[in-house]
Amino acid sequence: MKDKHGLLSAPVPQVMTKMAVPMAYGLLAVLGFSLVDTYFVSLLGTEALAAISFTFPVTFFVSALAMGLGTGLSACLARLLGQGQHQDAARLTSDGLLLALTSVLIVAIIGISTIQPLFRLLGATDTLMVYIQDYMFYWYIAIPFLVIPMVGNAAIRATGDTKTPSKVMIIAGFMNGLLDPLLIFGIGPFPELGVKGAAIASGLSWLITFSVAIYLLRSREKLLQFNKPNITNMLKNWRKIAAIGMPASLTNMLSPVNNAFVMWQLAAFSTTAVAAYGAGTRLEAILLIGMIAVSSMLAPFIAQNSSANNPQRCLTAIKLAIRYSLISQLSIYLIIALTAPYIATLFSDDAAVISHLSLYLYIIPASFAMQGTMMAIASSLNGLNRPIAALSLSMIRSLSIICLSSIGAYYYGEKGIFFGIASANVLVGLLALYYAQQLRIELQLEIDNQLRNESQLKLNSETPA
Known part of the structure; x- marks a missing residue:
């Protein structure tokens, strides 16, 4: 089994x-x-x-x-x-x-x-x-x-x-x-x-x-x-599940809060900008679907291997997930950047909506490689039983979107809002890479300790009594 x-x-x-x-x-x-x-x-x-x-x-x-x-x-x-x-x-x-x-x-x-x-x-x-x-x-x-x-x-x-x-x-x-x-x-x-x-x-x-x-x-x-x-054991299991589940639920709830705030900002400029952003967020789910899938499998994979004392497999999985995010999302962005106006026409025949949606596609998907990296590291942290660290990444992203999009709106209007969102994704992606580096150091230390123990056991077995 x-x-x-x-x-x-x-x-x-x-x-x-x-x-x-x-x-x-x-x-x-x-x-x-x-x-x-x-x-x-x-x-x-x-x-x-x-x-x-x-x-x-x-x-x-x-x-x-x-x-x-x-x-x-x-x-x-x-x-x-x-x-x-x-x-x-x-x-x-x-x-x-x-x-x-x-x-x-x-x-x-x-x-x-x-x-x-x-x-x-x-x-x-x-x-x-x-x-x-x-x-x-x-x-x-x-x-x-x-x-x-x-x-x-x-x-x-x-x-x-x-x-x-x-x-x-x-x-x-x-x-x-x-x-x-x-x-x-x-x-x-x-x-x-x-x-x-x-x-x-x-x-x-x-x-x-x-x-x-x-x-x-x-x-x-x-x-x-x-x-x-058994009521006692059941409540103990509930606490274990909730310790990870509640921060994960809060993380999921931050996304609609961010979207509602951005919609409110865009509504002050034009309804066409709101319509374009609504279409853009639907496209975002499709463009990030590969990273969503990778992130979904990463937590159970790392949790199993961490518990089985396989730090090397955990480290390899994290590295592969980051590499996949950077390569796949940048490749997708190149395609999107070349075809943005054509994609926009699939969602509307209104010239203003097409213009705003094209702007969205030129700016925000450029940051998806870093956003995907954040998703992978957050999932890895959940797998390593560090849900608060995972939640902190999402909260920092949410606060960054609110602050940077507000600054962008003040100085550059709708374009500034889009740049603010992209900047927030890049910022939290860099922070996620910092977390990844810390995880790499910890996991490498575990790997080195394993190798030393194995070498010592081998040496002891070869030494005559």
């Missing part, structure tokens, strides 16, 4: 590629999931689309919480698997899923009871509230089917298997695309449910991922126990 997927023994580049490529496909499916929902809801009209847009901060909050818990469980689980403690790993996984279920049920109960006051506080009108009420009620009912698979799939990835979770995400995305028009518009025998149909379609597709994740964890990986937990 130990090292079933080769995280501790197979060549590091081979393992990283084997884990990251399926992750990239799965992430593309998730992006498609969101785009399909948005497209079909947009066919209901501007009010329905605006109403769904109001729900994004809430749905992102829940997703960020789930991703954070998944990161915490994955890192803790990988360490136990690296030490060969499969029974303890199964108990940790079971307790982790129970923590996720408890958290999401609390969120759902509070969410259902606060739909009206919360979204009115966000500025929703009476007309939009009708759509929001319909959508969010069913969305809250369905979120256990979203959160449990997200956390469960993170546990599966901790074993080294990224193919299965990715296949499940792709199937779920396909089912969502199939069910959306049937339930939204009432095609054939299906009822016409409007926006609530979109929420129900999402819930049914999530149910597939829920069922598969539970089956795999229970039957294939033997990482799920249904016996009554």
Whole structure:
């Protein structure tokens, strides 16, 4: 059972590629999931689309919480698997899923009871509230089917298997695309449910991922126990998961805060700049998808190898991730810089939007190599059980974006905002490289100590009694 997927023994580049490529496909499916929902809801009209847009901060909050818990469980689980403690790993996984279920049920109960006051506080009108009420009620009912698979799939990835979770995400995305028009518009025998149909379609597709994740964890990986937990040990496991999961959740939540602040700044100049930035952030997820995939596999890989006392494999993985970020993102930027105006025309036929989006593409993606480096080092720090250091990188980036984009806006307008964001990415990338250097020194020290101990053991074995 130990090292079933080769995280501790197979060549590091081979393992990283084997884990990251399926992750990239799965992430593309998730992006498609969101785009399909948005497209079909947009066919209901501007009010329905605006109403769904109001729900994004809430749905992102829940997703960020789930991703954070998944990161915490994955890192803790990988360490136990690296030490060969499969029974303890199964108990940790079971307790982790129970923590996720408890958290999401609390969120759902509070969410259902606060739909009206919360979204009115966000500025929703009476007309939009009708759509929001319909959508969010069913969305809250369905979120256990979203959160449990997200956390469960993170546990599966901790074993080294990224193919299965990715296949499940792709199937779920396909089912969502199939069910959306049937339930939204009432095609054939299906009822016409409007926006609530979109929420129900999402819930049914999530149910597939829920069922598969539970089956795999229970039957294939033997990482799920249904016996009554020991409360003391369960709370201990919850604290271990939360120690990494909560900082990771906060890290995920910083991104929409940054985007909201930049949108607010751009709105003071023109709506076309806001539209261009919105399109640019959607492109950003695609341009960085390779680094997102690498970062997602890096934490469990490093956690397993660190626990198995394999510092050389940890160091090799970190070096490869940085190298990949610098080479791949700079190569992508060269393509983007040559084709920016043509890409911009795919998103709008408004000359002002095209101009702003082209400017965005010329400036911000140039910093993605450093942003990717930051993502890789933050993930590595989580794998080494240093979540606060990982969170500090994201917080510094967030504060830098706020400060530098504000300075840029004051002196150079929209262009200054874009340069401020890029400068913040470069700044935090350089800081991440400093962290990487410190990790290199620490890991190299461990490697040197291992070599000395091995040499001493060999010398002792060769010395006559």
